[in-house]
Amino acid sequence: MIQKSCKRPSACGDNFVQNRHEAWSKGGSQIQCNGKPPSSVCRCCCATENCNFGVLDCERGDICPPLEAPEGGYMSCTSGSLPMSVCTFSCPRVYSLIGNRILTCDAYGRWSGNVPKCQRITCPPAMLTPQFGWKRCSDDINWLSVCEFGCEEGYRLHGGQRLQCIEDLDSDPYGLWTRPQPECKQFKPSR
Structure with a gap:
């Protein structure tokens, strides 16, 4: 915030008595600032009364390096x-x-x-093709990917046939599978 005010003609002299530092010249006017951001105090001296009535240029504190949005964000x-x-x-x-x-x-x-x-967001890559079976995933181990499982002839699937990678609400970059890893077990017909 920039605040300025115009005082009686002797205000500059009074300021100098309180703050005896050299002022520097800017466009013919004498300007003195303490240079301690974020609340610099400046004394501006010029030849005529109310000369600082117009817009004042304010030199802010140091500018930070420009930032860029994260890739994809x-x-x-x-x-x-x-x-x-x-x-x-x-x-x-x-x-x-x-x-x-x-x-x-x-x-x-x-x-x-x-x-x-x-x-x-990805799910743990430990979702393997079951022994004596197969696995097909729509988008590898990425979020919302759906994996389907099946077994070779003579084997029966134990566990979910379809698993999906969903978001884990603990705010880390990893999701979780909706069910545990299925497995193929040998099918034994009953007599």
Whole structure:
């Protein structure tokens, strides 16, 4: 926030008495700032009364390096790379966010952490083709993939014929299978 006010003509002299530092010249005006963001205090001296009535240029604190959204994800920032900007990150549903969901740019040009990553949700790859059987999956071990199982002749499937990779609600990048690994057991006809 920039605040400015116009005081009596001797205000500049009074300020100098309180703050005896050299001012630097900018466009013919004398300007002095303490340079301690985020709340710099400036003294502006010029030749005529109310000379600072117009818009003042404000040099903000250090700007943070620009950020990019994680690959496959989204980013929304309140003030870009300016000090005190807050950036929020998210991923589409088939991905899990790995890292900080919110980063803040401090007054010294540093982000509060690293850009997070979007990692595709996958299920554990331990779902093997059963011995004496077969397996077909619609999308390997990725989220929402459906795997179907069957057995060779003379064997019967024990467990689910269709399993799906679903989202695990513990917020990690791994899903879980809807049922345990099925197996093929030899079929023994009853007499």
